[in-house]
Amino acid sequence: MQRQLVERAQAGDHEAFSVLVRGSYPRLYAVARLILRDLDRAQDAVQEALVLAWRDIRALRDADAWDAWLNRLTVRACYRWVRKVRRRDLVELHVAPDEDADTSTDFSNAVVDRDQMGRALARLPVDQRAVLVLHFYLGLPLTELAEILDIPVGTAKSRLNRGLAAMRSAMGADRPTALQERSA
Amino acid sequence: MSTTQSFERQLASWMADEAATGVPAGAIDEALSVTGRLRPRPRWLALLRETPMQTKSHVLVGSPTRRIAIALIALLAALAAVAVGAYLLNQIAAADDWTAFRGGPARNGVARTGPVGQGVIHATFKAGANFSNGIAIVGSTAYASSADGVLHAVDTGTGNELWSFRPPTSAIGSDVSVANGLAYVSDGGAIVYAVDATTGRERWRSQPSRPASSIAVGSGMVYFGTSDSAIVALDATTGAQRWRTAIATATSPIHNVAFADGRVYGAFDNGQLVALDATSGASDWRADLGTGVFGTAVVADGIVYIGAGSEESTGHLRAFDAATGSLLWDVPEGYGAPAVVGGVAYATIQPLGDVAAFEARTGRQLWHVKLATSTRAPAVAGGVVYIPADSAQGVYALRATDGWQLWQVPVDGHDSCCIAVAHGFVFVATDLGNLYVIGGDGKAVSPAPVADVTAAPTLEASPAAIASAGPPLVAIRWTAKATVDGWTPNTIALAPDGRLWVADPYNHEFTIFDADGKYLEAWGTFGTGDGQFNLRRANGDGYGTVAFAQDGSFYVLDVGNERVQAFDKNRKFVRTWGTFGPDAGQFVDPVGIVVAPDGSICVLDDGRGVIERFDKTGTVLATFDAFPNASKGVNTANALAIDSKGNFYVSDIDPEQVDRFDPTGKLTMTFGAGKFNEQPGAMAITPDGRMFVDQGSNRGASPGVLVFDADGTYVTGFGGNGQGELDLPWPTGLLMLDGDLIVADVTNPGGPGDAKLVRFQLLPPLAP
Known part of the structure; x- marks a missing residue:
């Protein structure tokens, strides 16, 4: 149809x-x-x-x-x-988990603060946000989302992992622990 | 169950819940209404437009040969554009064209894009006779006349000749200028020709006087000097003479004329430099250089440059105010016509191989190298200075910031005239009759000191100083940083106790410095409760401003929570007001807050399109339209400022300009239109009304802080886009303090230097 x-x-x-x-x-x-x-x-x-x-x-x-x-x-x-709106995205950050940070926060038993989740997602670079959304919201496998984004599968996987790690870090401390770069 | 799985599941669940909110009413109908007014493109065009999407086995969308096809279509389109342009008068040449000798009528040797990467010969055209006149590049066509008197039009992509024009009278003896779809040349006799730039067919000829210089085209006229020491203007469309001005004091041949900003400039061998009104031919000013002239007058940013002297080893490069003719500076060395961009003039001593960069305003030498070759006048594009090497037979590419060599490409003969730079290529014509098209290989290039110098490069000012194009406009009093992870300074406010409060939207707090730049503390916590802040909108935008009252109480614009919070001088929460909404007292997209001289609190909300005035309790006192001549709506303004008289300043995004309002909300001035290369942002106003406005990082080589007089006239700018101490790659906050300017800058995201707060002393002419 x-x-x-x-x-x-x-x-x-x-x-x-x-x-x-x-x-x-x-x-x-x-x-x-x-x-x-x-x-x-x-x-x-x-x-x-x-x-x-x-x-x-x-x-x-x-x-x-x-x-x-x-x-x-x-x-x-x-x-x-x-x-x-790049001007306003001035403080959008690429974040990565601090090697020394405690990333073992047990999310399995916690009721994750929904606002906190939103903030953590908002802090990601848009390309990481896109990968997370396509993967976790639409449920697309990495190969398919890589085709959609026109990026190698390895890059998609990397963005997924980095995005998740950064979110976990942000969720754990409600702020990123290591600043890598800002994006315009 | 691992924690990772759990988190991922929670994320997926959260996303599902977030997305469960319905579609806005009418959104689908609106989209269908828009598409219903359109028609799908033809398949061939759609295939080319859409980036291919493919699996390993087949192409789902678009064409796999898209790039090749687009390149071909672009070529055809460029040719078509030239054809259309031939019939449209008064068209402005594309910014990346090189329309005449030294780039255009102003002769300032500036192009937008040169080769990327290592220079490589892309194509070659052989004319059959040597080239000794200037080249013009318009679109994908190169125009050049060879010594056998023929004007050639050459496809720059292939090196193939498109057409040639041989005057029926005598051979062409001038550079070519291309404008309005016509190529203008003069022959060795007394005739000026206008030739169809697409076909090479003669459109008109004129014989008003004996031309003796190349032609400058502007304001619908063609200008040239004559062998009997006059300057003549013809109608660019018909060839009819508009005016002819004999220069009584000039008794010698004229060099190439220049045209810019309504004036025609000509220099004569006996040292006369004249400026004529381009419309009437009336004399505006004249300068006597005392000695012979090294060629062409160059005009850039209100300054006329001319090299003069009895010989190059004892010559002078001088700069004059283009409007008045007053001498600005005099470098007592034999530098000729410079290429000028970003406040820096790059020039060569042609027989000696010296290359130097000078501050355009002061003539201060910034760097100098010496090539083992005679040279021609340079061109500059994209941070690279291109030097035609005459005796060494080639082209040098030097880094504009320090003169280090990027690459050198040899050619087969002497460059007896000049080079052109356009559309990513450098064009060199040699005395053996070859026209070389030099492109770039796209790979990274490692700069190195010039390989064949006879003296080591001398860096006489930092690259930062060069890039900033402003020193000595400012001097640094101090530079400060906050020891806060991810510190991202934004707006700056001055507390009555002299401390500086710098918003840090990343951490949702304010970092506090003393007036000497010593970092003291960070204050503020993230949240939605009383006394907590969200200095970022939900999508990550960073904002948040604090404004102080005279008694030390202060008001925080809590942008993410769409409210104002009031605190007493001891930082104790007093009250809050405002909720999300479109009505009076509500906020949609608040971006700036100030305390007016009468103590009222004023908030700019671009979402509502207003500035709203509140009393200390949050009661609305007045509301006025803050966007009477600019787009309003979310993301249409960046900041609000106020001066000591209570006038408001709004930095608009569409268009990029600043509006000033009196305290009642009446628009009193709009300024800066056309001056910004990026969105205007923070503003600071001096007591006498001078205005400093910053712009963002995506501005190219233009300065980070622009300065305007009280009447809105652009004065100057400073703060380069590099990594030096004077550079301001991304200024985000400005504040006037005791005659100094304090700037917040995020500098080099993630790299050396990182964010900084700088206090600048303003030097003359900016000093209060």
Whole structure:
């Protein structure tokens, strides 16, 4: 069914595209929200992704890749929004766990502070945030998210591990313990 | 169950809960409404536009040959653009074009992009006769005239000739200037030609006088000097003469004229330098250099440079105020036409191989190297100085900050004229008739002292000083840091006890220094309770400002919690006001807070688009539109400042400018438009109204702090984008203190130097 809708949309059928969008929008919006941590920007990013999807829908060679492609367009739109507000992302940090820090916090028994989780995610660089969201929210395996992000699997794995480590560190102390770099 | 698994599961669960919030009402319909007004692109175009997405087995999206196809299309598009441009007059040349001798009508030798990496010969065109005139590069076409009198248009990608033009009268004897889709040249007789830049067909010819200099094009006219010591202006479209001004004091041949900012400048062999009004030809000023001239006048940032002397070994490089003709400085050495960018002039003593960098404002020498070759005038692009090596037959690339050699590429003959730099290439034409296109291999290059110097490089000022292009505008009184992990200084406030409070949004606290720069303590804790702060918005933006009242009480703009918190002078929490919302007394995206001279507290909220005035209890006293001529909304302003008279200053993002309002909210001035290369940020205002405004790191070589007079006139800037002590790669906070300027800067994220707080003494002409 989706394949047929994509093919009809590629033929210029906006109604078919509308059906596809209505089915995909909640997922894309959630991804953008988690990456950008901002409702308005998330909506803008998704709209930007959908405009690109409609304009370039004929670039889709395999209609079955529709969902993956939309995910890619959305993540890229999020990247662009982060760049647009680079001035304000002044203190966005690349953090890594301090070698000496206690990372053995037992999260299994703790009720993790949800705000704390949000803050820890927000402190990650956007490329790490994207990997975590695609992996833990969408449940995509590393190979697939690497295709979406157009990065090697090893890089995806590295970002995943670094992102998790940084979050754990931040959750443990509610602040990163080692500063590696800031990103614009 | 490992803790890792547990955390990951909790993360996934948290994300699922976070994402469970519904889609905003109308969002889908809005998106569909937008797309419904558009049409999908043709498949071939869509395939090329979209970056390929592929599995190991097949391509899912886009075209795997996209890059090649895009390159071809870009080439065709460039040619098409030139064709279209031929029919559109008064078009402005692309910023990366090199439209005339020395780059353009101002002759300042500056290009945007040179080769990246080690220089390598990319293409070669053989003309059949030697080149001795200047080259122009527009898009992917190079224009050059050879000694057999033919103007060639060459495809820079292939080295193939696109067309040639041979005047029916006599051979071309001038440099070529390209503008408005036309290539302008003059022959050896008395005729100026305008040739279609795309086809090479003659569009008009004019015979007003005997041209004797290359042509400068600007303001719809072409300007050139004549052999009978006059300067002539023709209509660029028709060739009709607009004016002709004979220079009575000049009794010798003229050198190439320059045009900039409404004036035409010409220098004559007998030492006369004249500035004429470009519209009327009336004389604006004249200077007598006393001796012969080394070629072309150069104009950059309101300064005219000219080399003069009886011979190069005893010559002078002088700088004049372009508007008044007053002499600014005089270097008693035989340097010729410089390349000028970022407040630094790079020049060569052509027969002797000397290369030096000078401060544009003062003439102070910053560095000097000596090449074992005669040279031609340099060009500069992207932090690299390109030196045509005449006798050594090649091109040197030197690092602009210290003169160290990056690479050297040999060519087959002498460069008897000059080089051009454009679109990532250096172009060299030799006396053997070859036009070389030198590109870069894209690899990292290790700078080294110039290999064949006859004297070691002399670094006479730090690279930082060069990059800052400002010394001696400022001098450092002290530099301070806070011993806080991840310290990220932001806005600065002055407490009545003389201490400096610097917001650290990363740690959600304020770091406190004494007036001598001694770090004292950090104060503040993260949270949502009374007396706790969140100096970052949920997406990680770092903000948060404190403003002091005269009695020592203070107000913290708690941006992440969308509220103001009031404290007494003992830092005891007093009250809070504000919640998230669009109404009076609420905040959507508060970005700045100040205490006005009357004690009221004023907050800039770009989300609501207002500045709102509160009394000490948080009662709204007044609200006014803070964006009457700029975009309003979340992320449309960076900061709020106030001067001693209660005037407000808002640094806008779209457009990048600063608005000033009187205390009632009336817009009184907008300034800085076009001066910022990045978003304007923090501001500081002196008692006499002079304004300092910083801009972010993504600004290229432009200064980190811009200075404007009280009437909004741009004065100067300082703070380079390097790692030196005077550099300010990412200034984030400004404060005036007893005539000094204090700057917070995050310097080199993660690297040496890291963040810093610097107190600058302002030197003349910035000194109060």
